Amino acid sequence: MNGRQKPVEYFATQIEAEIYQADYNKLHFYRSLPGHQITLAELYHRWLPAHTANTAPSQSTLDSYNNSFKHLSPLQYEPFQSLKYADYQKILDSMRKSGLSYSSLKKVRSLISLLEKYALKIELINKCYAPLLSIGKNKAVRPHHPFSRQKINRLWAHINDPGVDTVLILLYTGMRVGEMLALQKNDVNLRQGYIRITKSKTVSGIRTIPIHHRIYPLIVSRIKSLGPNLVSDSEGRPYDYSRYCQLWRNVMHSIKANSHTTHDCRHTVATLLDNAGANETAKRRILGHAGGDVTERVYTHKGIRQLRKCIELLK
Template identity: 75%
Template sequence: MRKPNGYGSIKRLSGNRRRPFVFVISAEGKQKPVAYFTNQIDAEIFQADYNKTHHSRSLPAHQITLEELYHRWLPAHTADTAPSQSTLCSYENSFNHLSSLHHEPFTSLKYMDYQRIIDDMRKSGLSYSSLKKVRSLISLLSQYASKIELTNKNYAPLLSIGKNRQIRPHKPFSRQKINRLYNIIDAPGVDTVLILLYTGLRVGEMLALQKQDVHLRQRYISITHSKTAAGIRIVPIHHKIFHIIEARMKSPGQNLITDDTGKPYDYSRYCTLWRSVMSMIRANGHTTHDCRHTVATMLDNAGANETAKRRILGHAGGDITERVYTHKGLRQLRKCIELLR
């Protein structure tokens, strides 16, 4: 669509730039750059908003596409909810699954358009979790569209994603396998598995730990980066891994979990280390999340206080009384974590 005179223009600059797109306007016979962007859709959104604000005009017959709606929604949603980096990556992946609809006007999209995407994902063998995340994104975008009075239709609740059939149910580590870890405790990466088994941390939470989050004197760890709000918590250091944490505090780097050079692990690199340890203790097939299941199972078997267990694992409370009125101090949490044998 040809844009009217005085509407400004978007140009792509040459070279390898972090923000190669620029929105320019004509001023005093010259083109004046107003703002720079990493992608064209952000530049077009800015252009439209700029003209509404400064000239009170919009492009005739302009319809907001799914792509434009997503790029308008994401900054607003991020400012309101402060999602974790993993959540932001999840939004991006889900949005990419909707790529065939990106340039369609959002108000023209119907139930079958979305269901077709879901069905194609199922046929290609994608997980139930991936389908659920796409449906969730569609719902969030629809809610935002209602908020800005674009449309009040939300097809997400109608979408069928099938049943969640676990390919491999999680299973706890046996006592024999845990003992094998202690037998080879000096092998690379073994200490990190024991940390997971005696804290209940998610692997992402462990890898994000900074040394400043570890309080050796008070014997607890502060979790400041987690996938959920309930995940922001403190976890007492079990006496069986205290010496492991102490040794890690003396290693190079700012992160608690690093390689010999002080470089922190990302998830992909850590998975390689994990598989090596699992091979050494003949536990191939176990995943990092099995450590959380092990902690939960052992605490259940030991009769742990349910609220304290939820606090340690970073699960949201089960009811309003537990969420609002029940407080568990470090002493109660330490009593709970020491039930692990």
């Protein structure tokens, strides 16, 4: 070989290289590398592909795992077997002191739990600390409140401003913002006048929403825009949640409604439908809430008519 070594494989990160090296050694030499200990980072990168293959999580869930793992970065090169309750709790306590939300702490604890269950499965550990970890009490930072009729009218008055149509789409469908951003144009049936939600954070979220007559022209305009996504920028690029939030803030500033969050749109739809005496079952189906004994059988022609009657109660 003239002293030259032939590369076996190339990797983007050190963690990927270490995993490959460990597996290669086991496959070809039937033993682990001398002194090799699986770190938190290695375990995470082994667990994630297996978990993804088994559960097919949404992109938002994968992003959540990645963000939670970043919070655990001070421990990533520690041998997983050596990590104890105090190590994890210190991370969570630091997050609380930094002012991070209860939800963020809960997601990190959930990731720790998932990693520990995987470590149990591969017989790396025999004890789990996640159930013992404390994340404090959930305190609502700000209660959700519906958009007033005046603010909704202001949105219609600013309909030609960038992004205003997306807020109105949320206010006349009850979609979660993540559901809207995930919509493909082929999820929209203009002829029969409905939107099919195929990606949602819950099973109940997979549903059909009739298109309200007021936003029908907005949907048609979006269908004619560039890109495969229903909601995209002027160049046809889809929005991720972070970039959409900037668009949202611009719209809220233009109608003097800076205190509103995206979830207030769903709260508005629920409140307005309640006030209009909407059928409870139809309202649940539109919002994608679990409850009752409604199944996919509701999507008969009669079911769609009932849902359309419900959505048209929004003025």
